[in-house]
Amino acid sequence: MGAQIIDGKAISSAIRQQIKQQVMELQQKTGKSPGLAVVLVGEDPASQIYVRNKEKACQEVGIYSEVYRLPQETSQQQLLDLVHQLNERQEINGILVQLPLPDHLDEMTVLRDISPDKDVDGFHAVNAGKLLNGEKGFVPCTPKGIITLIKSTNVDIKGKDAVVVGRSNIVGKPVSILLLNENATVTICHSKTADLKSHTQRADILVVATGKPNLITGDMVKPGSVVIDVGTTRVEGKLTGDVHFASAKEVAGWITPVPGGVGPMTITMLLQNTVEAAVSQWKL
Numbered sequence: 108m109g110a111q112i113i114d115g116k117a118i119s120s121a122i123r124q125q126i127k128q129q130v131m132e133l134q135q136k137t138g139k140s141p142g143l144a145v146v147l148v149g150e151d152p153a154s155q156i157y158v159r160n161k162e163k164a165c166q167e168v169g170i171y172s173e174v175y176r177l178p179q180e181t182s183q184q185q186l187l188d189l190v191h192q193l194n195e196r197q198e199i200n201g202i203l204v205q206l207p208l209p210d211h212l213d214e215m216t217v218l219r220d221i222s223p224d225k226d227v228d229g230f231h232a233v234n235a236g237k238l239l240n241g242e243k244g245f246v247p248c249t250p251k252g253i254i255t256l257i258k259s260t261n262v263d264i265k266g267k268d269a270v271v272v273g274r275s276n277i278v279g280k281p282v283s284i285l286l287l288n289e290n291a292t293v294t295i296c297h298s299k300t301a302d303l304k305s306h307t308q309r310a311d312i313l314v315v316a317t318g319k320p321n322l323i324t325g326d327m328v329k330p331g332s333v334v335i336d337v338g339t340t341r342v343e344g345k346l347t348g349d350v351h352f353a354s355a356k357e358v359a360g361w362i363t364p365v366p367g368g369v370g371p372m373t374i375t376m377l378l379q380n381t382v383e384a385a386v387s388q389w390k391l
């Protein structure tokens with residue numbers, strides 16, 4: 108018994124099939140493939156895995172990709188020089204600088220120097236502003252994937268109580284705006300929220316993106332609700348979500364697993380954004 112599992116892996120592969128088709132059509136029409144540059148600074152093992160997965164995903168769907176692996180001691184200027192070069196390169200439609208950057212580098216400055224037209228992560232202030240204003244721009248990959256996963260349940264978002272736990276610029280804030288755009292009533296909770304449980308218990312849609320393993324237990328979940336777990340923390344070698352899966356799945360109506368939920372969707376949305384970038388830069 109218990110919740111239906113939202114299979115992010117299966118939904119991802121269906122969308123990747125469509126993207127592959129679209130890339131083939133673009134190649135036939137233009138003789139070119141969309142191109143993505145991924146920049147990784149330092150040797151964080153988790154980042155290495157993500158970057159390799161992104162590279163593989165690009166290959167699968169026919170997106171051209173370049174990966175720049177820069178040493179830990181790369182200077183701010185060296186990183187900015189690379190970003191500027193990539194901004195100018197015709198064959199590169201999307202640029203992603205893997206976060207977090209080493210402490211001596213200023214993320215905000217680096218993100219601001221990526222051309223907003225190539226900002227497939229949707230982290231540039233221009234794209235964040237467009238999202239807030241309801242203008243067309245790049246939507247961050249994880250939030251975009253989350254909305255796709257919620258819609259896959261056929262639960263109508265309109266008028267529902269959505270509670271987002273976490274207020275990062277990468278997930279919490281943008282997913283809150285997307286849910287608001289879908290006409291949910293949105294509450295944003297965070298580490299200073301007084302009574303977290305009182306909020307999560309009322310959530311028809313619960314999105315958890317805190318990086319605190321097993322923060323949300325079954326007693327904090329509303330019966331029948333949609334629970335989206337964004338956390339992927341390695342605990343004793345095992346990838347662990349922010350939601351205690353075993354107890355939450357007895358209460359929720361739908362729930363995403365970790366792994367195999369939000370993670371694969373993030374990469375799929377990156378592929379989608381890269382194709383979008385190419386189509387718009389090629390003026391198709």
Ligand SMILES: Nc1nc(=O)c2c([nH]1)NC[C@@H]1CN(c3ccc(C(=O)N[C@@H](CCC(=O)O)C(=O)O)cc3)C=[N+]21
Nearest residue numbers: 156157203204205206207228339366367368370371373
């Ligand atoms: N500029 C930038 N853009 C990002 O999108 C970005 C980033 N920096 N920094 C790190 C986070 C994290 N992130 C994930 C992507 C895929 C999985 C993923 O595919 N996870 C698999 C499991 C992978 C594994 O086994 O480790 C899953 O959940 O099933 C997870 C996490 C993207 N991020």
